[in-house]
Amino acid sequence: MKPRTLVIFGILGVGVAVFAILQAKKAQAMRLFEKIMFSLSGIGDVGMANGGLWLKLHFALTNPTAEDFYVNTNGAIQVKVMRMYLFGEQIGYATIPDFYQLDLRAGQTAILRDVKIEISPISLGTKLFDSIMKNKKNWANYTELLTKMSFEIDIDALGQIYTLKQSFA
Incomplete structure (x- = not known):
């Protein structure tokens, strides 16, 4: 065979191998993300800006399986957006521009720190007002605000x- 033909076959072989590895990682990700546990792990700052409210929250992603999942390819796994709901209505949104390199080893937890969620004061105020009107002075029922978040x-x-979901119900 000519050296040129060998080089072409070599490049094709490498391409097929890389494609097969990516397909295997994609299948692994699909299996794993069905089992990943997503939870609120803490509250950072709270504030107001530009007529709106914001919260900085910390979230945990836990891999409960015996399977490691780690990809270090500068952007292969990115946390994109987060939405916050109260009584099933979206009241907050966070675009997550920073790259979080997720290292989801078996049984380990990855923490997403300082996720800044911007909250619509009108939506939040409406939901709080509805809860006050519904519960009046029955203070025990105000915990539904947390269970419906x-x-x-x-x-x-x-x-x-x-898409991973977390509720407090």
Whole structure:
């Protein structure tokens, strides 16, 4: 064979191998993200800016499986956006521009720190007012504000978007 033909076959072979590895990682990500546990792990700052409210929250992603998932390819796994809901209505949103390199080893937890969620004061105020009108002086029922709060986070892993949900119910 000519050296040129060998080089072409070598490049094709490497391309096929890289494609196969990416497909295997994508299949692994699909299996794993169905089992990942997503939870609120802490509250950072709270503030007001430009007529709106914001919260900085910390979230934990836990891999409960015996399977490691680690990709270090500068952007193969990115946390994209987060949404905050109260009584099923979206009241907050966070675009997450920083790259979070997720190292989800078996049984380990990755922490997403200082996720700044901007909250619509009108939506929040409406939900709080509705709860006050519904519960009046029955203070025990105000815990429903926490049990009806939920979060969604979108993660782009190897070109596939996975949505993880967390509620306090």
